[in-house]
Amino acid sequence: MSPRITRAFLGVLACGAVALPPAAPARAQPQDDSPARYAATAPLAPAADAGGLQRVALPLAVLQASRSAGWADVRVFNAAGEPVPLAWAGMPASAAASTREVPLPRFAWPGPVGEPAAAPAPLTLRLRADGAVLDVQSHAASAPAPAGVQAWLLDLQPLGRERPAALRLDWPATAAGLERRATVQASRDAQSWQPVGSATLVDVPGEAGASAVRQARIELRDLLAEHRYLRLVVSGGAFELRAVLAELSTEAPQAALDSARFKLQPDGERAWRLDAGALLPAQRLQVHLAEDNAVAPLQLQRRPAPAPGRLDADWRPVAPLTAYRLQREGRTLEAPPLALDGGATREWRLVLDERVRPPAAAPEATLWWRAPQLVFAARGAAPFTLAVGRERAADTALPLSTLVPDWKPGAEFRLAEATLGALPPQAAAPAGWLDTLRDAPPAQRRQWLLWGLLTLAVAVLGVLAWRLGRDMKRPDAGPPR
Secondary structure, eight states, X not given: OOHHHHHHHHHHHHHHHHSOOOOOOOOOOOTTOOGGGSSEEEEEEOOTTOOXXXXXXXXXXXXXXXXXXXXTTOEXXXXXXXXXXXXXXXXXXXXXXXXXXXXXXXEEOOSOOOOTTSOOOOEEEXXXXXXXXXXXXXXXXXXXXXXXXXXXXEEOGGGTTOOOSEEEEEOOOOTTOEEEEEEEXXXXXXXXXXXXXXXXXXXXXXXXXXXXXXXXXXXXXXXXTTOOEEEEEEESSOOOOOEEEEEEEEOOOOOOOEEEEEEOEEOSSSEEEEEEEEEEEEEEEEEEOSSTTEEEEXXXXXXXXXXXXXXXXXXXXXXXXXXEEEEETTEEEEOOOXXXXXXXXXXEEEEEOTTSOOOSSOOEEEEEEOOOEEEEEOOSSSOEEEEEOOTTOOOOOOOHHHHSTTOOTTGGGGSOBOEEOOOOBOOOOOOOHHXXXXXXXXXXXXXXXXXXXXXXXXXXXXXXXXXXXXXXXXXXXXXXX
16 A cells, blocks of 8 residues: 555545534435334224324333333334334323312201300210211200300201301391401310311301302311211301201312332332333332331432433432321221322432331332323224334324324313223344444444444554555565676
């Protein structure tokens, strides 16, 4: 190899090492994409007579089988092995909470009333077979009630296990208006009472005998399901009570959540880790202790997906929580679930308070999440197949507005739901070097190019060294004659 050729080759090599090709744009769907390229597949049965657009909720097994960020490797194929158009559904719209009012039976307080905060006299109640109050009697010595103070016993039996968030009183309007002080107490047995609410009742007269402004609501707090009776006391003057309505909150209907119970793995002496196996948009988390009558103050942490170029991410605090497991009246009581923000997270960590002795057995935890839903066009012949599990797959999902005609937020949830079968794993077809090169991200392609150039440079240098060594060993032919 001549020196001129060597210098030219090294110049090209240096330029190639410095001026690498720019990063390629987002990869398109490979032409040879097929179910055999994926690690797991499941039969997908569209709903009968439901049109071309349908949706399917992805269970935990599908999310755990995914190998690409954002579940980009989820595909739906028809019988010919062709991928069909698909899009991700949005978040379901939440309906506003509503309230309803239920009238409560009321009974005039039979004994001395006293001040609103004073302990009332013991009562004797005559009940029906279903527990409803029929009559109220007092064995306390009769005493005149203080002027302008009245009281009633309210029976919560018509509500069952529900408890009101507030009481709304009704009284006839008066030309002079009204301002009274009302207090409410609660009791399990009509013998011992505790305050649960108070308010100032206001009635400002208006035209034609109607009320211009009326404040008739008493908000309640700390009311338990065990509380069977309420005591209403109104002070400040005469008061004609016509009805008491219990205000009950009806929770807004929520989309059903998926859930799974996980065994926590020790992470040191005072911490445990939960690996969900997939990024889950978690809505709630509940900790289950293994021992009875145990209480554990904990700090919940989570680890977001690591940034590109980093092997791991730092733990970030979420919220403190107290887990407990108590035995009470033959029942096991556990701490309620902790509400979460729905951020997609795979790994969680629970750290025990330093002041508490670690439990003998590791706790468990239940996660609730809203399953991602996929909208697809049932194009081509059945049967259809859902495939998942391919490294660095291209994201082929379309915007909903492209896939669904005249799309409006929430319209996709009115589509018929397809049925997804079991998801057994399969051996994905090995990818050739051309497929591997095509599927690789731009950064990895540049890395391979650098290694290729370096290998080639070493080979060229080896050839040059060999040629030089051979020339040095060749005997000198002497001066020409």
